[in-house]
Amino acid sequence: MSGKLNLRNALTGYLFLLPTFVFLVWFMYYPVYQALIGAFTDWDGFNAPRYIGFDNFARLFSDEVLRQSTVNAVIWVVFAIILAVIPPYFVAELIYHLKRARAQYVYRTLFVLPIVIPGIVIILLWRFLYQGDGAINQLLELIGLGSLQQLWLSNPDIALYSIIFMGFPWISAFNLLIFYAGLQSISSEVIEAGKLEGATGWKRVWHIDIPLSLPQFRLILVLTLIGSLQNIIPPLVMTNGGPGYATYVPILYMYNVSTVNGEFGYGMAVTLIMFVAILLLTIVNMKLVRSDS
């Protein structure tokens, strides 16, 4: 009797899982498998892939465009981390030190408000602001700094930085809320004890708030590191990697190699390397976080 019941239970379980797994096998596991296998083939996407061993990976090392893309990605990651940490933390501190709870709530809500604008609109807006006759150059003219006017997105020396530094004043709503939550969770005993030792104002920020916010700093660091390596929409939409290869990043290179050149095998090899790199970074970060706490 109970054996029969178990069997029926098991069957129900599989039946409940079946629809999910139909979709996962079809549109997740199979594509992942194709990406892994495709990296070792010469494949135009239509004819049967031809196995060529590690040839694609050998080609990666002598690929000038990929080298430039990787350098760009590293520059991007460094600045992305600085921008993801410092402005939101600064604002979180300022809000946290407001005296009235009501004011804290109002500021917090208003700083989070811009998340209702779709990400693509922000990118398109900045593409527009950066135009030759766009608002940034208009503003520079207006305040008498006309000599600083630039072709922000078509000058190869500054195009990458224009993309990285869009979104002024760089106050990410998510990061701001994370830092704010961290500050709120500092116990009042610690703060009182600090006061007795003379830790008030900036001294307190330096000696109490920042050390106790380390878990939040680490979280933002990891998320930004992994996220910014996967950035493709800003360069794709704003410059498509140009001028020349000035704003290429590896994922965008993979995208264009595959969809424009039709070299799917080689594109998958770039994908695989990026995937392994990001996976390793994730694992190392998780290990570091575990061992600390």
Place this chain on the structure above:
Amino acid sequence: MRSIRQIGFGQGVLLLLLLFNLLPIYFIISNSVKSPIEFAASTLTFPQVFQWGNYAAAWDKINLSLYNSTVIIGVSVIAIVALSSMSAYAFSKLRFPLQNTLFMAVFGLLLIPGFLTLIPLYLQIKKLGLTDNYLALILPYIAGGQAFTIFVLKTFFDQLPGEIFEAARIDGAGNVRIFGSVVLPLSIPICTTVAIMNITSLWNDYLLPSLLLNRTHQTVTMALVSFETSTGNYGLSDYGGMMAAYLIASVPLLLLFTFLMRNFVEGISSGSIKM
């Protein structure tokens, strides 16, 4: 005395940063009602004559894509929540061989970045001949939403008190009954939350639609990127209409967030997200 000045300084900086932070919203709104001539004169000034016609023009250009996005996301999110809640129930309340292995197989997908499957999906959809069909996005979206949604719902189901299920079983209800008339009614709030999270990310998606769909089936993000600003009026481009389109595209998220802003802010601020 000194502390008062410090507070005043902090407030001042905060207010200034807030103004800069809200500047994009002001820029879109103020320029969305300018005529092409006024727009060409300056994008920084306050509009003189309000051109509400810009909104009608923008609506004409993007209403089809708004419809496309609504159909695609509506079908996808309903299917995501339906399939995920069944799987989450199985993982949480039923016992069967290979359960843990299967759960890890789903959970592991959270480590798979979108770019890994991008090109294979593109080839697959092309091969299936779906590029002029909403299914081109719906099928991958349903698959892509499963892992995260199952994970959230399973966590919720795990916390439901066991007595409810005992009682239902004693009353003779089978698993399908329990799922349909006990679990689902209890999980309407959590299902709404994960649905809104899925809607937000799908509404913002550009990469997959731009690869998989042709222009007659384009989504809102595709329509915004390829927004045609030519109008023929005085040979000037209709950037006002473009800004109006940006604003229209933000309205659905604005509505969702006004519903959810409090939950969202409290959820992150309560400190439950930590490492």
